[in-house]
Amino acid sequence: xxxxxxxxxxxxxxxxxxxxxxxxxxxxxxxxxxxxxxxxxxxxxxxxxxxxxxxxxxxxxxxxxxxxxxxxxxxxxxxxxxxxxxxxxxxxxxxxxxxxxxxxxxxxxxxxxxxxxxxxxxxxxxxxxxxxxxxxxxxxxxxxxxxxxxxxxxxx
Amino acid sequence: xxxxxxxxxxxxxxxxxxxxxxxxxxxxxxxxxxxxxxxxxxxxxxxxxxxxxxxxxxxxxxxxxxxxxxxxxxxxxxxxxxxxxxxxxxxxxxxxxxxxxxx
Numbered sequence: 001x002x003x004x005x006x007x008x009x010x011x012x013x014x015x016x017x018x019x020x021x022x023x024x025x026x027x028x029x030x031x032x033x034x035x036x037x038x039x040x041x042x043x044x045x046x047x048x049x050x051x052x053x054x055x056x057x058x059x060x061x062x063x064x065x066x067x068x069x070x071x072x073x074x075x076x077x078x079x080x081x082x083x084x085x086x087x088x089x090x091x092x093x094x095x096x097x098x099x100x101x102x103x104x105x106x107x108x109x110x111x112x113x114x115x116x117x118x119x120x121x122x123x124x125x126x127x128x129x130x131x132x133x134x135x136x137x138x139x140x141x142x143x144x145x146x147x148x149x150x151x152x153x154x155x156x
Numbered sequence: 157x158x159x160x161x162x163x164x165x166x167x168x169x170x171x172x173x174x175x176x177x178x179x180x181x182x183x184x185x186x187x188x189x190x191x192x193x194x195x196x197x198x199x200x201x202x203x204x205x206x207x208x209x210x211x212x213x214x215x216x217x218x219x220x221x222x223x224x225x226x227x228x229x230x231x232x233x234x235x236x237x238x239x240x241x242x243x244x245x246x247x248x249x250x251x252x253x254x255x256x257x258x259x
Binding site: 124 | 216
């Protein structure tokens, strides 16, 4: 990885500089594509950092978010998870693993007409709390669940 | 170029169930190969599902999504015979779109 460029990007964080670089004929292929990827949230090192990066300061606990997953996952590289929000007006769902190096795993936008439930498979470094963060009607809600991992998933 | 996605979309009682299996390494950037060199990160960052030109799901992913990602979701309104498109883009700018017919 080109570390100088990383630093420049981190330092600037502005579209202006990117345009400048592009204008100067420098090759910046991944910037244009990843422009709206939430780098701050995905590279946050704690659950709180990731919450902040997603715009959720202190979400309220909710029993209306269902995290369906095995209590014990044998293989941390493939942990099946279903997140379902029963909160009316759910706009987005994010999934976080507390003890992964970067907790945020995925963030979904749920447009009207799409059911507020997603199913996927994630990696877990070790046994950890897993959080589901839901945004509904402009407010944030959270639910957590502990998943034990027998074999960690290659250093996430 | 990445392998095609496997997409299954089935309509029941006005709700379409979509299952997608993507083919991607999803390298975290933390793993080391046999010679001890770090394998650079390479993972899908964006996923979008569209039906009739309308986005029915969009997602941002990090490297902790499992290798060869699986995704399942449901949306209302799709009819049998209509098409659904899934697109992913990774951190290297690679992109793939595949289409499936709802049945």
